[in-house]
Amino acid sequence: MEPHGGRCRFGRTFRSALRLPSARRYGGLVAVETGDLETLTRVTGRVRQNIERVIEGKPDVVGTALVVLLAEGHLLIEDVPGVGKTMLAKALARSIEGSVKRIQFTPDLLPSDVTGVSVFNPDTRTFEFHPGVVFANVVVGDEINRASPKTQSALLECMEERQVTVDGNTVELESPFLVIATQNPIEMEGTYALPEAQRDRFMCRVSMGYPPLAAELAMLDSHTRRNPLDDLEPVTDAAELRKLVHIVGSVHVSDAVARYAVALTTATRTSPDLVLGASPRATLHLVRAAKAHAALQGRSFVLPDDVLDLAPLVLTHRLIPNVEASLSGRTPASILSGIVSRVPVPASSTSHG
CATH class of the missing domain: 1.10.8.80 (Magnesium chelatase subunit I, C-Terminal domain)
Known part of the structure; x- marks a missing residue:
């Protein structure tokens, strides 16, 4: 931007x-306060630099991801295979010292795999709730349009109300809570179009696009020796992010x-x-x-x-x-x-x- x-x-x-x-x-x-804005700029600058160690030549896309993170939204990354959609999601997730979980959406994925399920414990003769993958600060949903509409709908309550209701019991999700989903708009076989209600819950949709020539050449050098994600360390944590979100809310x-x-x-x-x-x-x-x-x-x-x-x-x-x-x-x-x-x-x- x-x-x-x-x-x-x-x-x-x-x-x-x-x-x-x-x-x-x-x-x-x-x-x-001016000091608050300086703190926000300093912390987000560290996050941006961390992500750009992996995603080169895409400052606008990285900037949009930061906007969504600070605005407590969710991000949909849509583009053809191989342009770094999942890499961007993982780089952002690894830059935050918080809980991170990844979902590989497939046609046989069940709603309970996403939200969790209540399981009967014969020893205590009670039902115990086993949390699903959405119980994390950052949830990376890979190829979200490969899941059935029923499974996709399991995310609706999570994304809008930041809570999960299973068997009549409601459990709050920890803040910050960010869903980063990817989808391939070209390959239609075995995919399901996102329902209007699902798309409406994503604050922004971005397309990665192909990298500039210089960035692609640099990628050949850095990505062929080892995975750059392995070297990424968190540069902020959930508590600091909550403070930044509060600052943004005061704008x-x-x-x-x-x-x-x-x-x-x-x-x-x-x-x-x-x-x-x-x-x-x-x-x-x-x-x-x-x-x-x-x-x-x-x-x-x-x-x-x-x-x-x-x-x-x-x-x-x-x-x-x-x-x-x-x-x-x-x-x-x-x-x-x-x-x-x-x-x-x-x-x-x-x-x-």
């Missing part, structure tokens, strides 16, 4: 059009920026090209991600740039084009681009928080 002062994804520059300093227009009451969002985020998602619901637009959960995810993005930039307030930069990552995977749009070759990304270009940016007279 580009710095807030540069050009955004859709080619518009906000900062150059501002007549008043951004801090006055969008800052409002500053609730975040200020002005009324104008909040209305702008709502206007973007509302416009997708009325688009004639879409049969399904962005949900209210998507609006919440967009604002939370924008707060994390602003904090990573060292700001205690959110700019429209933050919302605009993150809109494609947060909204595109939730949109479903209608038949006419699909037949004419219009993709969710292109439809969203048109929608964003028509939604007005907060004007100076209404921008004050």
Whole structure:
């Protein structure tokens, strides 16, 4: 993601059009201490450097992963095989000194394998709960679309409410809790499309893409001698992450920026090209991600740039084009681009928080 002062994804520059300093227009009451932002920048910098020891030439993707981590969201990594989807998920997980578990999604995976199961103990004549793989700080779900819809649905409660209900008993999941799932959009045999409710629970979807030439050459040197994941050590822990999440939660969002985020998602619901637009959960995810993005930039307030930069990552995977749009070759990304270009940016007279 580009710095807030540069050009955004859709080619518009906000900062150059501002007549008043951004801090006055969008800052409002500053609730975040400068030292807190410095701490956040320092810790996330260590995490970023750790991941980039394994994933080279993909700063935007790594930046999005950090945004999702700080915004308490979940990340869907979708791309063709062999571009580093699972490697990114593992590198992020190993950078955090917390519990990490991995699920290899397969057609025969059961919901109880994910959430856990109650087993009868004949000695005590009681049922004992055996936790599933979701009881971890970071859960890596590899090829999530290979599991049946019934098994995929086992993640719905975990991802949204951060708890698991088995046999009428509810167990809270430890914070932080992050699901990083991968899927291959090309190979369709033996796969199941993610239900709308499942996609809507992922804060962002990213595509790795092929690495630049220089990064691929460097990978040949570093990855052929040994697995670089073996050398990764944790650079932060769960307790410190909880503090960073609290800092992000204190980042200020002005009324104008909040209305702008709502206007973007509302416009997708009325688009004639879409049969399904962005949900209210998507609006919440967009604002939370924008707060994390602003904090990573060292700001205690959110700019429209933050919302605009993150809109494609947060909204595109939730949109479903209608038949006419699909037949004419219009993709969710292109439809969203048109929608964003028509939604007005907060004007100076209404921008004050």
